[in-house]
Amino acid sequence: MISASRPRTPLLCAIVAVLLLAGCSLKQDMAEQPKDRPLWPSDFFTDGRSARPLVENTVARGAVIEDEMAVGKESNAFPVPLNMELLERGESRYKIFCSPCHGLQGDGNGMVAMRGMKHPPSYHQDRLRQVPNGYVYDVITNGFGAMLSYSAQIPPRDRWAIVAYLRALQLSRNAKISDLPPDVREKVLHPPAEKKGEGAPGGKTE
Amino acid sequence: MAQIFHRSTNFISKVSVFFGALLAALALGGVMGLARAPYLTNQNVTREQPIQFSHKHHVGDDGIDCRYCHTGVETSATAGIPPTKTCMNCHSVLFNNAGYLEPVRESYRTDKAIEWVRVHRLADYVYFNHSIHVNKGVGCSSCHGQVNQMPLMFQASPLLMQWCLDCHRNPEAVLRPRDQVFNMDWKAPSNQAEIGKRLAAEYKIPSVDQLQSCSTCHR
Numbered sequence: 001m002i003s004a005s006r007p008r009t010p011l012l013c014a015i016v017a018v019l020l021l022a023g024c025s026l027k028q029d030m031a032e033q034p035k036d037r038p039l040w041p042s043d044f045f046t047d048g049r050s051a052r053p054l055v056e057n058t059v060a061r062g063a064v065i066e067d068e069m070a071v072g073k074e075s076n077a078f079p080v081p082l083n084m085e086l087l088e089r090g091e092s093r094y095k096i097f098c099s100p101c102h103g104l105q106g107d108g109n110g111m112v113a114m115r116g117m118k119h120p121p122s123y124h125q126d127r128l129r130q131v132p133n134g135y136v137y138d139v140i141t142n143g144f145g146a147m148l149s150y151s152a153q154i155p156p157r158d159r160w161a162i163v164a165y166l167r168a169l170q171l172s173r174n175a176k177i178s179d180l181p182p183d184v185r186e187k188v189l190h191p192p193a194e195k196k197g198e199g200a201p202g203g204k205t206e
Numbered sequence: 207m208a209q210i211f212h213r214s215t216n217f218i219s220k221v222s223v224f225f226g227a228l229l230a231a232l233a234l235g236g237v238m239g240l241a242r243a244p245y246l247t248n249q250n251v252t253r254e255q256p257i258q259f260s261h262k263h264h265v266g267d268d269g270i271d272c273r274y275c276h277t278g279v280e281t282s283a284t285a286g287i288p289p290t291k292t293c294m295n296c297h298s299v300l301f302n303n304a305g306y307l308e309p310v311r312e313s314y315r316t317d318k319a320i321e322w323v324r325v326h327r328l329a330d331y332v333y334f335n336h337s338i339h340v341n342k343g344v345g346c347s348s349c350h351g352q353v354n355q356m357p358l359m360f361q362a363s364p365l366l367m368q369w370c371l372d373c374h375r376n377p378e379a380v381l382r383p384r385d386q387v388f389n390m391d392w393k394a395p396s397n398q399a400e401i402g403k404r405l406a407a408e409y410k411i412p413s414v415d416q417l418q419s420c421s422t423c424h425r
Contacts, residue, residue: 028329035330038283038286039284047319048321049319097274100274112268116300150295152291153292
């Protein structure tokens with residue numbers, strides 16, 4: 001029995017080994033499936049893109065909101081509910097998309113403007129303090145002068161959040177002490193002795 | 207029947223068993239090591255790109271937020287590569303006659319996409335989602351490294367499943383407050399263990415069982 005099985009063992013081992021190795025062939029079908037993920041190239045379409053542009057005369061799902069939130073350039077309407085959450089959203093979006101040129105305070109001294117981009121006008125000049133909300137919304141949506149449209153980067157609700165924050169920025173330079181709620185007024189008039197470098201009323205200094 | 211082998215060969219046979227096992231262990235270790243080596247994971251390898259785009263300049267020197275270009279990162283699985291128009295927001299004016307930006311202008315003129323070379327490639331059976339990580343307090347630099355110091359982009363992490371699991375088994379170690387997620391210079395504070403635990407509760411991070419279940423990443 002033993003003597004008979006002896007010569008066969010190495011042969012069996014070799015067959016099993018070959019079968020096992022066949023399992024780890026370099027072809028990784030599961031890792032590279034015949035499907036497209038966002039922004040992957042495709043040789044199926046002539047322009048090489050797997051993502052397809054919108055078909056003409058069609059509206060993308062959810063895009064109707066563009067129309068619902070648009071107001072005329074001359075209108076001073078504000079089509080979304082104004083609250084603290086919207087203002088905070090506006091602050092974060094402003095810092096991402098606007099501050100590179102317009103600066104954190106809206107003076108037009110952003111880092112990119114400093115690099116040679118045309119200095120945008122300050123929000124604190126009279127003309128821009130007077131423009132209606134719809135005008136600001138329109139500039140974000142369609143661009144103005146050297147500023148290209150931001151409609152692809154900023155969805156409509158965020159544009160309104162930015163409009164709200166911009167109004168807050170403008171107000172910040174023209175507010176009277178008496179406009180502040182009592183508790184905040186107290187803090188401004190009698191600032192508690194705090195560590196230096198923190199608690200500047202304008203927020204973070206960057 | 208006469209003995210074929212002399213008694214002294216017993217020693218050789220024992221030694222060869224030992225070295226056989228050692229050799230097998232070394233070979234296994236070698237294969238495992240190779241699979242984790244940058245040679246195969248492409249970690250720390252800078253890629254040649256059609257345009258020498260520098261994150262160090264745009265993020266580090268200019269202070270542009272990640273989301274200015276990678277607009278999808280908070281809402282979808284992919285962070286997104288910006289369309290050429292995003293480049294033109296500034297470069298229609300800045301360096302608008304620089305030779306090395308000609309591919310950008312050409313792409314804008316002809317509406318032909320710039321073909322960037324992919325730096326981070328996950329296998330197709332991994333369903334990674336940027337938005338869930340970013341919204342639950344995992345910072346960009348936790349995986350991508352300090353992009354603000356990278357003149358050319360490279361993959362800072364090995365992107366192996368083991369590496370994913372290291373974090374899914376102990377997310378508290380990297381969780382940050384949401385307002386620090388896009389801060390490239392964030393360092394874990396000394397009381398991170400305590401803060402991480404608090405943030406995990408606040409952001410409702412699922413249990414480790416759930417985080418390391420197969421179907422969390424594989425569908």
